Amino acid sequence: xxxxxxxxxxxxxxxxxxxxxxxxxxxxxxxxxxxxxxxxxxxxxxxxxxxxxxxxxxxxxxxxxxxxxxxxxxxxxxxxxxxxxxxxxxxxxxxxxxxxxxxxxxxxxxxxxxxxxxxxxxxxxxxxxxxxxxxxxxxxxxxxxxxxxxxxxxxxxxxxxxxxxxxxxxxxxxxxxxxxxxxxxxxxxxxxxxxxxxxxxxxxxxxxxxxxxxxxxxxxxxxxxxxxxxxxxxxxxxxxxxxxxxxxxxxxxxxxxxxxxxxxxxxxxxxxxxxxxxxxxxxxxxxxxxxxxxxxxxxxxxxxxxxxxxxxxxxxxxxxxxxxxxxxxxxxxxxxxxxxxxxxxxxxxxxxxxxxxxxxxxxxxxxxxxxxxxxxxxxxxxxxxxxxxxxxxxxxxxxxxxxxxxxxxxxxxxxxxxxxxxxxxxxxxxxxxxxx
Amino acid sequence: xxxxxxxxxxxxxxxxxxxxxxxxxxxxxxxxxxxxxxxxxxxxxxxxxxxxxxxxxxxxxxxxxxxxxxxxxxxxxxxxxxxxxxxxxxxxxxxxxxxxxxxxxxxxxxxxxxxxxxxxxxxxxxxxxxxxxxxxxxxxxxxxxxxxxxxxxxxxxxxxxxxxxxxxxxxxxxxxxxxxxxxxxxxxxxxxxx
Numbered sequence: 001x002x003x004x005x006x007x008x009x010x011x012x013x014x015x016x017x018x019x020x021x022x023x024x025x026x027x028x029x030x031x032x033x034x035x036x037x038x039x040x041x042x043x044x045x046x047x048x049x050x051x052x053x054x055x056x057x058x059x060x061x062x063x064x065x066x067x068x069x070x071x072x073x074x075x076x077x078x079x080x081x082x083x084x085x086x087x088x089x090x091x092x093x094x095x096x097x098x099x100x101x102x103x104x105x106x107x108x109x110x111x112x113x114x115x116x117x118x119x120x121x122x123x124x125x126x127x128x129x130x131x132x133x134x135x136x137x138x139x140x141x142x143x144x145x146x147x148x149x150x151x152x153x154x155x156x157x158x159x160x161x162x163x164x165x166x167x168x169x170x171x172x173x174x175x176x177x178x179x180x181x182x183x184x185x186x187x188x189x190x191x192x193x194x195x196x197x198x199x200x201x202x203x204x205x206x207x208x209x210x211x212x213x214x215x216x217x218x219x220x221x222x223x224x225x226x227x228x229x230x231x232x233x234x235x236x237x238x239x240x241x242x243x244x245x246x247x248x249x250x251x252x253x254x255x256x257x258x259x260x261x262x263x264x265x266x267x268x269x270x271x272x273x274x275x276x277x278x279x280x281x282x283x284x285x286x287x288x289x290x291x292x293x294x295x296x297x298x299x300x301x302x303x304x305x306x307x308x309x310x311x312x313x314x315x316x317x318x319x320x321x322x323x324x325x326x327x328x329x330x331x332x333x334x335x336x337x338x339x340x341x342x343x344x345x346x347x348x349x350x351x352x353x354x355x356x357x358x359x360x361x362x363x364x365x366x367x368x369x370x371x372x373x374x375x376x377x378x379x380x381x382x383x384x385x386x387x388x389x390x391x392x393x394x395x396x397x398x399x400x401x402x403x404x405x406x407x408x409x410x411x412x413x414x415x416x417x418x419x420x421x422x423x424x425x426x427x428x429x430x431x432x433x434x435x436x
Numbered sequence: 437x438x439x440x441x442x443x444x445x446x447x448x449x450x451x452x453x454x455x456x457x458x459x460x461x462x463x464x465x466x467x468x469x470x471x472x473x474x475x476x477x478x479x480x481x482x483x484x485x486x487x488x489x490x491x492x493x494x495x496x497x498x499x500x501x502x503x504x505x506x507x508x509x510x511x512x513x514x515x516x517x518x519x520x521x522x523x524x525x526x527x528x529x530x531x532x533x534x535x536x537x538x539x540x541x542x543x544x545x546x547x548x549x550x551x552x553x554x555x556x557x558x559x560x561x562x563x564x565x566x567x568x569x570x571x572x573x574x575x576x577x578x579x580x581x582x583x584x585x586x587x588x589x590x591x592x593x594x595x596x597x598x599x600x601x602x603x604x605x606x607x608x609x610x611x612x613x614x615x616x617x618x619x620x621x622x623x624x625x626x627x628x629x630x
Contacts, residue, residue, distance in 0.1 A: 093518050094509070094566060140474050147466035148473075156465040203461050214480050221563035222570075224480060234620045275480050280615055282483070282551050284559035288544070290613040297614035298625045334623060388623040 096124035101185025122223025144205030193241030261333025303333030485603030491574030498583025
C-alpha cells in the first residue's frame with residue numbers, strides 16, 4: 001500500500017515524541033521546576049513539598065511543562081479511551097479507520113471531549129491532512145450563483161453555535177455487547193460553530209425545482225451523501241468549530257456538515273462540495289442506508305428518541321446494597337428531550353428521572369435519580385420522550401410493530417435505526433450485564 | 437408631514453429588501469467558478485447520465501483492467517479478497533476472510549444492490565483504486581463498470597457502455613428504495629405514545 005498518505009499525520013506525533021525525548025535527556029526535573037517558575041503564576045507550588053489534605057505529595061507532572069502550557073492534557077490517572085468496533089479492527093488491514101466507539105460510560109456532562117468523539121467514516125478512510133488555507137467549499141448545481149468559499153470567506157457570514165449529537169446508523173445494540181461503549185458508543189455530542197447551510201444556499205440562490213443536496217468530502221474516497229433540501233434549509237451547519245476550537249481532523253477539519261438529528265453518515269466530513277439537485281442521487285453511501293420496506297425506510301434519516309443508563313451499566317459492579325446515583329444520557333432527532341423514565345423491574349413500572357444539566361434540541365441530555373438497590377437481582381432500563389411526543393420503544397414493542405416474534409431482536413439486528421430501550425440486569429452479586 | 441411619509445418609506449424599504457433577498461447575494465463573498473472549473477469538480481453523476489463524461493468500455497476491456505488494478509484487494513475472482521465483494525460468489529462459496537464491516541457480502545454486491553448503474557460508475561471513478569483514487573480514465577471506468585455488471589449477470593459480455601447506454605442499464609435493485617419524506621418537526625411513523 002502507498003505509505004505516502006499516512007506519514008503526514010504521524011509526523012506530528014513523531015516530532016512531539018522526539019522533543020519529549022530531547023527534553024528528558026536534558027534533565028526533566030530541573031527543567032520542569034524552571035518551567036513552572038516562569039510559566040505559571042504559582043512559583044511556590046513548583047518547589048515541591050506541596051501536600052494534599054490526605055498527605056499525598058503533589059509532585060509535578062512528568063510531562064514537559066512547556067507542552068502542557070501550550071496545550072493541556074488530562075491527568076495520567078484518567079484512562080478513558082476509545083476502542084474500535086469489534087467486527088473490524090481500526091486501522092484495518094488496509095490502514096483505514098472505520099468505526100471507533102466513544103467511552104460513553106465516562107461522560108460527566110453532555111459534551112463529548114473532541115479527543116473522545118466517536119469516529120465513523122465513509123466505508124473506511126485515511127484521515128486527510130488538509131491545509132485550511134487551501135481548502136474551499138464549492139456550492140453549485142441548481143443555484144443562480146455557483147460560489148466557491150475559502151475558510152476566510154466563511155467567516156464573513158453570521159455564525160451559530162449549537163449543541164448537537166451525531167450518531168451513526170451502526171449504533172445498534174446487540175446482545176453480545178458487554179458495555180455501554182460497545183452497545184451505544186457510536187454517538188457523541190459537541191458544540192458546533194459555523195454558518196448555517198441555509199445562509200450559504202440563500203447566498204447562492206436556490207432555483208425552483210431543487211429538492212435534494214449532495215455533499216462531498218475531500219478524503220481519498222470523496223464520500224458523498226444526500227439530504228432533502230427541506231433539511232438543508234432547516235438547521236444544518238457548515239461547521240468549522242467544535243467545542244470551542246477548530247474541528248479535529250478525525251471529525252472533518254477544517255469543515256464538516258452537521259445535520260442535526262440525522263444519521264451520522266449525512267454529516268459529511270472534510271466538506272468540499274455541495275451540489276443542489278432535483279432528485280435523490282442515492283450515492284454509494286446513501287444506498288446502503290435505504291430500504292425497500294416503506295415502514296423500515298420511514299425510520300431512517302432522522303433519529304427517534306433514545307436513552308441509555310450509563311451507571312449502572314454492563315461490565316460495572318456495584319459493591320453492595322445501598323443508595324446510588326443512577327445516571328444516563330438521552331437524545332432525540334425530533335428535538336428536545338422532555339422526559340426520561342426509569343424502570344427497575346424490567347419495564348412493569350416506571351418512575352420519572354430528573355433532567356440534570358443543560359437541555360438542547362437534538363443533543364445529549366443528562367438524566368439521573370437516587371436509586372436504592374436492595375441487593376436483589378433486577379433489570380434497569382430507561383425510556384425517553386421528546387418534544388414531538390415520540391416515546392422510545394422497547395424491543396418487544398418494535399417486534400409487535402414489525403409483526404415478528406417478541407424475542408426476535410434477541411437474535412436479529414433492529415431494522416433501520418435502532419432507538420430501542422436498553423435493559424441492564426443487575427445480578428445479586430452486583431455485577432451488571434446486557435439483558436437484551 | 438414627517439409622520440405621513442414615514443410609513444410609505446418603510447413599506448418601500450421592506451419591498452426593496454424582500455426583492456433584494458431573493459435576487460442578489462447578501463454578503464457578496466466567495467469566488468464565482470468558471471463553468472470549466474465546475475465541470476472538473478463535479479464528479480457527482482446524475483442518475484440520468486447527463487453529466488457523464490464521454491468514453492466507452494466493454495466487459496472484456498474491464499477484465500484486463502480488473503486483473504491489473506483490482507485483484508490485490510478484491511481477489512482474483514472479485515469475491516475472494518479482503519475488500520468488499522464485487523462479484524457474487526457461486527453458491528456454497530465460503531470466504532476465508534471475515535466479511536469486513538460494513539459487510540459487502542453476496543447479498544449487497546454493488547452491481548446487484550445499487551439502484552442505478554451510474555452510482556457504480558460514480559463510485560469507481562471517485563474512490564478507486566485504493567491509494568490511487570481518481571486516476572482512472574473515463575474509458576477505464578466504463579470498462580470496469582461493464583465488467584462488474586457482466587460478471588453479476590446484469591448485462592451481456594458484448595454490451596459496450598458509454599454515456600448514453602450506462603444510464604439505460606436496468607439494475608436488479610432499481611426499485612429497491614422507499615424514499616421517506618422529511619419536513620421540519622415531523623415525527624417518525626412509529627411513536628408509540630403512552
